[in-house]
Amino acid sequence: MTLLQIVVLAVVQGITEFLPISSSAHLILTPVFGDWPDQGLGFDLAVHLGTLVAVVAYFRRDLWQLGGDGLASVVQRRHVGESRLAWLLVLGTIPVGLAGLLFADFIEGELRSVTVITVTTILFGLLLGFSDVFGRRARGLASIGLRDALIVGGAQALALIPGTSRSGITMTAGLMIGLDREAAARFSFLLAVPVTVLASAHKLLQLAGSGEPVQWGAFLLGGVLAAITAFLCIHYFLRWLNRFGLLPYVVYRLALGGILIALFW
Structure with missing residues (x-):
């Protein structure tokens, strides 16, 4: 891998992992647009570990309390x-774990x-916009129950x-069950920790x-860049969420979908 590939792919992963625009899509599309060879499993693992470090670092106090209280219970x-x-x-986390065990090979081979x-970019972008406009946005994180966790997890x-x-589909589900934007985003980001651990273990x-x-050079540099970018992305996404809502990400998804149709269909 060239230095340009490492930097671009790591930054793309860091930005898109926690924004509702799909990191997996961007990691597939970026080599297509750049006419680059596939970056390989090792690099994919590195940037996933980088984003895991970022979300754990950002929510370290929450996770420490959740882990301690969970063990105490x-x-x-x-x-x-x-x-x-x-x-x-x-x-x-259970639904995605089961789905991964059952369908991972099919998804990676066929989809x-x-x-x-x-x-998926267009369809789930429209659903995200619908949930943001029509969701009641009246419930906080403390109101989440068993049914809610299963809906978001499913x-x-x-x-x-x-x-x-x-992040997009979990925030969409959270908004549809009445969570406010911040609660939907925080629950989504906290869910990212066990899911990213599972994804990293699989890779x-x-x-x-x-x-x-x-x-190893690409592994380390890619992981560090992805971690820094993802940390900043989480911070500014949460800071600007209530000011700008989710419409910018919906517009981006529809624009990207339109570009893909124009170029490849």
Whole structure:
């Protein structure tokens, strides 16, 4: 990989992982537009680990409390502090874990195409806009219950399809069940931690089984750049969310879908 490829792909991953515009789609499309060879499993693993570091660092206080209270609830056999939210995050992760086990090979083999990305980019962009305009936006993070976690978690499983966007579909589901923008975004970002751990573990197993050599320079640089970019992206997304809403991301998705139709259909 060239230095330009490393920088561009790492920054693209860092920006798109937590914005509702699909990181998987952009990591597939960027080499297509740049006429670059596939970046390989090792680099994909590096940038996923980078974004994991970013979200853990940004929500470190929340995660520390959630983890501590969750463990305390097991020992004391009752809810302790934020343990209820901790277990809801575990519950919300189960659907995507099961879907990954059942359909990962099919998705990676059959659905990583520009056609699929075009359809999902437009379709789920429209759904995001609909939920932002018509959602009641009346509930906070503390109001999330078992049903809500299953709905958002079930929606998250769809994000295995390139172009859907994990953050986009989970925020869409959150808004549709009445969460306000900040609650939907925070629940989505907290859900990103266990999901990214699972995704990184899956890619690590793939890499170990492939025998593909790791370019350690690209691995380290890509991971660091993705982490820095993703951290800044989370910060400014949450800061500007209530001011600008989700319309800019809907417009971007529709514009990208239109460009893909014009170029490839």
